[in-house]
Amino acid sequence: MHKYFKNMDLLGKPLKDKVKQRTEENVQEVEKxxxxxxxxxxxxxxxxLPAEKINSRGQLTIWQRLDILVDEGTWRPLHMLYNPAExxxxxxxxxxxxxxxxxxxxxxxxxxxxxxAGAWIPGQSENIFRVTDLAKRLNIPLVWVxxxxxxxxxxxxxxxxxxxxxxxxxxxxxxxxxxxLPVLAGIYGTNPAGGGYQGVSPTILFAHKDCNIAVGGAGIxxxxxxxxxxxxxxxxxxxxxxxxxxxTPPGGVDVHYDETGFFRFxxxxxxxxxxxxxxxxxxxxxxxxxxxxxxxxxxxxxxxxDLYYLLPVNPKRTxxxxxxxxxxxxxxxxxxxRPDYGPEVYTGLVKLDGMLCGCxxxxxxxxxxxxxxxxxxxxxxxxxYRQGLIKMNEFVTLCGRDRLPVIWFQDTSGIDVGNIAxxxxxxxxGQSLIYSIQQxxxxxxxxxxxxxxxxxxxxxxxxxxxxxxxxxxxxxxxxIYVMHGETAAVATYTRRLIKDQQAGKSLEPxxxxxxxxxxxxxxxxxxxxxxxxxxxxEIAALRDLRGYLQAFAGAAYQNPKSLCPQHHLMLPRxxxx
Amino acid sequence: MxxxxxxxxxGKVWTITVKQxxxxxxxxxxxxxxxxxxxxxxxxxxDGTVKEIKVKPxxxxxxxxVLAxxx
Numbered sequence: 235m236h237k238y239f240k241n242m243d244l245l246g247k248p249l250k251d252k253v254k255q256r257t258e259e260n261v262q263e264v265e266k267x268x269x270x271x272x273x274x275x276x277x278x279x280x281x282x283l284p285a286e287k288i289n290s291r292g293q294l295t296i297w298q299r300l301d302i303l304v305d306e307g308t309w310r311p312l313h314m315l316y317n318p319a320e321x322x323x324x325x326x327x328x329x330x331x332x333x334x335x336x337x338x339x340x341x342x343x344x345x346x347x348x349x350x351a352g353a354w355i356p357g358q359s360e361n362i363f364r365v366t367d368l369a370k371r372l373n374i375p376l377v378w379v380x381x382x383x384x385x386x387x388x389x390x391x392x393x394x395x396x397x398x399x400x401x402x403x404x405x406x407x408x409x410x411x412x413x414x415l416p417v418l419a420g421i422y423g424t425n426p427a428g429g430g431y432q433g434v435s436p437t438i439l440f441a442h443k444d445c446n447i448a449v450g451g452a453g454i455x456x457x458x459x460x461x462x463x464x465x466x467x468x469x470x471x472x473x474x475x476x477x478x479x480x481x482t483p484p485g486g487v488d489v490h491y492d493e494t495g496f497f498r499f500x501x502x503x504x505x506x507x508x509x510x511x512x513x514x515x516x517x518x519x520x521x522x523x524x525x526x527x528x529x530x531x532x533x534x535x536x537x538x539x540d541l542y543y544l545l546p547v548n549p550k551r552t553x554x555x556x557x558x559x560x561x562x563x564x565x566x567x568x569x570x571x572r573p574d575y576g577p578e579v580y581t582g583l584v585k586l587d588g589m590l591c592g593c594x595x596x597x598x599x600x601x602x603x604x605x606x607x608x609x610x611x612x613x614x615x616x617x618x619y620r621q622g623l624i625k626m627n628e629f630v631t632l633c634g635r636d637r638l639p640v641i642w643f644q645d646t647s648g649i650d651v652g653n654i655a656x657x658x659x660x661x662x663x664g665q666s667l668i669y670s671i672q673q674x675x676x677x678x679x680x681x682x683x684x685x686x687x688x689x690x691x692x693x694x695x696x697x698x699x700x701x702x703x704x705x706x707x708x709x710x711x712x713x714i715y716v717m718h719g720e721t722a723a724v725a726t727y728t729r730r731l732i733k734d735q736q737a738g739k740s741l742e743p744x745x746x747x748x749x750x751x752x753x754x755x756x757x758x759x760x761x762x763x764x765x766x767x768x769x770x771x772e773i774a775a776l777r778d779l780r781g782y783l784q785a786f787a788g789a790a791y792q793n794p795k796s797l798c799p800q801h802h803l804m805l806p807r808x809x810x811x
Numbered sequence: 812m813x814x815x816x817x818x819x820x821x822g823k824v825w826t827i828t829v830k831q832x833x834x835x836x837x838x839x840x841x842x843x844x845x846x847x848x849x850x851x852x853x854x855x856x857x858d859g860t861v862k863e864i865k866v867k868p869x870x871x872x873x874x875x876x877v878l879a880x881x882x
Contacts, residue, residue, distance in 0.1 A: 250836070250838075250839075252836075252839060253840070256828065256840065548850065550845070550848060550849055550850045551849075551850045552849055552850065552851055552852065598849075599849070599851055600819050600820050600849075600851055612820060612847075614847055614849060615849075
């Protein structure tokens with residue numbers, strides 16, 4: 235099969251200087267927007283106590299711990315801006331991402347010990363579910379850096395109980411273990427109550443000498459008030475009891491290493507906990523990448539920096555999708571699937587670090603004359619028509635058959651609409667694609683290059699494909715909404731305009747409302763909004779996109795639940811014909 | 812030998828990237844048309860010199876109209 239994969243067809247072409255000159259403004263716009271996103275991320279990163287303060291207590295910050303834990307250059311952060319509960323003083327108080335640890339991919343998550351000693355806060359469990367879902371979808375270990383003071387008590391009602399509360403995360407750990415996926419935990423600091431379960435629920439516990447895990451902390455042990463209310467006398471009693479407990483919080487290494495043995499290992503230094511976890515990674519199940527590689531890993535033939543010229547931030551401006559893809563995949567090589575059919579969609583095989591992946595993306599611009607074949611109007615890129623939908627159905631089905639991870643790229647305004655489109659079965663073909671995706675059971679990821687809109691955002695491997703979509707990236711050009719704001723304003727207010735006119739009323743108030751709605755759609759579809767609300771898992775700089783694709787492919791192939799022998803792959807043969 | 816650059820669609824001329832007398836290469840952008848909420852670039856189909864530009868920004872064009880001539 236090597237003939238199929240070595241020196242595949244070349245994708246894209248070099249950028250001319252003239253094109254670079256003409257699109258220099260776009261480069262500046264993208265870089266400015268990326269800088270703003272980066273500043274927002276830095277603000278989150280620096281939130282809470284300063285590193286010096288934490289260090290003066292003999293502790294490292296979460297970011298310093300991650301620096302030691304993960305292999306240099308492999309950290310692919312996720313959910314940096316995710317803040318589903320709209321906390322005003324921080325986001326979710328956990329940090330997570332994909333990273334290599336001692337050469338192996340893992341999903342890494344840790345409490346930010348700079349804020350309330352890593353407390354549970356509103357919205358945090360939703361972030362952790364994304365993390366456990368990611369480990370499950372990619373079938374790779376979950377690695378925790380635990381330092382959790384338990385519930386932020388004044389806000390417990392927002393996240394303590396319920397089906398998706400913080401305690402549900404412990405069931406998720408058990409679920410991963412049930413699947414054969416280990417959860418490693420390095421444990422630091424004081425971890426009472428919820429923090430205790432954060433510490434004890436993983437599979438292998440690596441403890442720092444000063445850490446503890448306990449059903450309840452000193453505060454709870456000393457916090458009973460038999461009178462049913464507080465007065466000065468009982469306050470003094472509390473002070474006296476708490477002072478005693480503060481000396482020896484329950485559940486330290488003297489108990490959970492020496493007595494219960496819950497802690498598998500204990501280390502004197504903070505750094506040694508992380509080094510031991512790194513060493514332990516080699517004991518966990520993982521194929522050598524060579525097992526799955528179909529070719530030597532190669533950098534793209536064309537520079538990734540070209541993306542800044544090629545992806546227009548102006549949403550009306552069309553571009554060449556193949557030129558984008560050529561900057562992201564090994565050797566800028568591919569094998570296209572059905573190039574003569576469904577021209578609005580690209581489908582093909584690409585390599586990332588030598589590993590084969592399926593790739594699907596929206597093409598832009600005017601479609602060839604006569605397409606779509608069922609209508610007398612012209613086809614435009616970003617929309618989906620009958621052939622494109624059929625082609626995607628075929629392609630993902632074959633990716634499932636060949637056990638190939640799928641990378642989706644969206645820049646879509648939706649599926650063709652109207653009675654002609656209905657007669658062409660587009661509604662049914664869209665749902666068929668959802669069914670096809672469901673049948674594949676292979677890891678998928680999505681890059682929403684610009685627009686993710688209408689049902690096309692669902693059916694093209696979007697995050698709504700919960701059990702399939704490992705994660706979704708956005709760029710600074712991303713916009714996600716059910717439809718464009720102007721379209722929504724027309725749909726919402728046209729009848730009212732007619733009524734206003736018939737009643738002889740001024741149209742101004744309704745026109746004002748229409749413009750307000752357009753503005754609202756704009757504000758609630760921007761990349762930072764999408765990242766905060768979780769419509770995407772991270773806004774990636776264009777120069778970082780390939781790194782995420784490599785992480786996805788490497789993780790998906792590290793320990794897949796099923797595999798297809800290279801010499802049994804059908805997609806390359808079908809594509810060749 | 813002259814090469815006519817024709818409109819791929821009906822729409823409006825949005826911007827013109829070249830001027831008469833400019834040297835262009837195949838695939839260089841000549842102008843941008845606007846139609847169906849999209850800005851669609853029109854590229855030169857040959858190397859040469861821009862002999863004539865037959866439209867101006869804001870003009871409405873039909874599919875297949877000649878937009879420019881390259882010599």
